[in-house]
Every structure is written in C-alpha cells, then in structure tokens.
Amino acid sequence: MSDAPVYQVTLMPSGQRFEARADETLLKAGLRAMAPMHSSCRNGTCRTCLCRLESGEIAYEIEWPGLTREEKAEGLVLPCVARALSDVVLLRLLSR
Numbered sequence: 001m002s003d004a005p006v007y008q009v010t011l012m013p014s015g016q017r018f019e020a021r022a023d024e025t026l027l028k029a030g031l032r033a034m035a036p037m038h039s040s041c042r043n044g045t046c047r048t049c050l051c052r053l054e055s056g057e058i059a060y061e062i063e064w065p066g067l068t069r070e071e072k073a074e075g076l077v078l079p080c081v082a083r084a085l086s087d088v089v090l091l092r093l094l095s096r
Helices: 024-032 069-073
Strands: 006-012 016-021 051-055 058-060 083-084 086-092
Touching: 016 024, 024 083, 058 069
Parallel strands: 006 086
Antiparallel strands: 006 016, 051 086, 058 083
C-alpha cells in the first residue's frame, strides 16, 4: 500500500466524489472509482479526458501535456497525466 497523501476529487457536474493518491493520475483514480471519465491515449495527447480545474492544485507527470498556453491559463487540465496536490474539483467538459 502506498504512503502517498490521499486527496478528495469532486467530478462536476455529477458531484461524484472519489479519492486520488498523490502518486497516481486523476484519471486512474477516477476509473478505479467508476467515475464517468472518458479516456483514450492516457499519455496527454488525444485530449479525450479534457476537464476544467475548478479548484485545487495539480502537477503533471510530463513536462508539457497536450495543452496550449492559453488552455492552461483557462484552467484546462488533462487528468490522464495530472496528479492531485490538494483536494480538487474538476468540471468534465461534456461537449468536447
């Protein structure tokens, strides 16, 4: 069992909550909790899992995920390559 900190993730608009360890991606934690999260490549390229970070802090497992500077500034994140550094609220982008 990991000694990594555990954070609470809230997935909007459903309000579903699940736990994510600091040493795993948000997508992996969400899928384990059977949260309605979409994915495809799981390496930050395809953007299928794109969400908006409504609150909290994340860190990426790769240096530059498949987001533009502007998208990052808008709060868009890729849960497939992002780890929680605090409790987070993600808005799943249904239209993308």
